[in-house]
Amino acid sequence: AQTVTQSQPEMSVQEAETVTLSCTYDTSESDYYLFWYKQPPSRQMILVIRQEAYKQQNATENRFSVNFQKAAKSFSLKISDSQLGDAAMYFCAYLGGADGLTFGKGTHLIIQP
Amino acid sequence: DVKVTQSSRYLVKRTGEKVFLECVQDMDHENMFWYRQDPGLGLRLIYFSYDVKMKEKGDIPEGYSVSREKKERFSLILESASTNQTSMYLCASQREGRETQYFGPGTRLLVL
Numbered sequence: 001a002q003t004v005t006q007s008q009p010e011m012s013v014q015e016a017e018t019v020t021l022s023c024t025y026d027t028s029e030s031d032y033y034l035f036w037y038k039q040p041p042s043r044q045m046i047l048v049i050r051q052e053a054y055k056q057q058n059a060t061e062n063r064f065s066v067n068f069q070k071a072a073k074s075f076s077l078k079i080s081d082s083q084l085g086d087a088a089m090y091f092c093a094y095l096g097g098a099d100g101l102t103f104g105k106g107t108h109l110i111i112q113p
Numbered sequence: 114d115v116k117v118t119q120s121s122r123y124l125v126k127r128t129g130e131k132v133f134l135e136c137v138q139d140m141d142h143e144n145m146f147w148y149r150q151d152p153g154l155g156l157r158l159i160y161f162s163y164d165v166k167m168k169e170k171g172d173i174p175e176g177y178s179v180s181r182e183k184k185e186r187f188s189l190i191l192e193s194a195s196t197n198q199t200s201m202y203l204c205a206s207q208r209e210g211r212e213t214q215y216f217g218p219g220t221r222l223l224v225l
Contacts, residue, residue: 004155033211045203045216091155095211100146100158100171 002027004094006104013082014112020067021077021107023092033095034068034075039106040088048090051075079109087111116140117206117217125223132191134220136204144207145187146214147171147179149200156203162187194224 003026013019025034036048051059051068058066063080079086089108093101120135136145144163148156148171158171160179168179176198180188187206191198201221205214 009153035213037216044218047213047215050213093156095214099169100148100161101156101205101214103148103155103157105153105155 002029002094002096002102004092004102004104006090006092006107008107009105010108010110012110012112013079015082015084017082018078018080019082019109021079021090021092021109023075023077023104025073025075025092025094025102027073027094027096029096031096034066035093035095035101036064036066036075036077037091037093038086038088039091040085045091049077082111084111084113117204117215119202119204119217119220121220122218123221123223125225126191126194127225128195130191130194130224132194132222132224134189134191134202134204134222136187136189136206136217137185138187138206138215139185140206140208140215141184142206142215143184143209144214145181146205146207147177147187147189148203148205149173150203150219151200159189159202194222196224198222199224 032053034051039045067076089106092104116139146161147159150156162181178190203219204217207214
């Protein structure tokens with residue numbers, strides 16, 4: 001079975017600085033998808049970024065980018081120029097075969113003004 | 114934009130009650146999912162469905178059942194609610210295959 005590990009239960013960063021959230025996963029599949037979702041306090045879970053395993057190029061969405069290392073099974077999220085609105089729980093998720101997402105336990109990101 | 118709605122944001126039920134949580138999506142998505150979210154455990158898959166009247170067990174189906182009579186609606190049923198089912202329940206929909214899943218706002222269920 002696939003597993004997703006987020007080793008940082010909580011991270012804190014100063015506003016305008018850069019922070020990296022780590023994620024590792026375990027799978028025997030070669031074709032899969034990885035996601036970072038953001039869940040603000042008492043608000044809906046939304047997609048931050050998505051990476052297809054067959055693509056070597058790291059995905060980027062504005063201030064959010066990933067460092068995808070397929071051989072190391074690592075999928076970290078970098079947030080540049082952190083803003084107060086980035087404060088949230090961040091979940092790393094894996095999608096392999098024809099079933100649901102496998103999530104990590106989440107990282108609580110705190111933005112210090 | 115994809116819209117996934119859930120029937121209640123907050124729900125309080127008694128032990129032994131039958132509980133229905135409903136989820137509706139408006140994008141004609143094929144696949145729908147129910148997850149449970151608990152602090153320190155992340156999200157865990159309860160059940161999912163690829164088509165009307167079709168269902169598949171996820172990682173933690175015990176104590177739950179589902180119903181999908183129409184494509185846009187996916188219901189989670191707690192036949193006899195127990196205190197250990199107190200949790201946040203999230204519904205998601207997906208166009209097909211390995212597309213992105215879109216989540217509803219969640220239902221926070223308290224079983225007393």
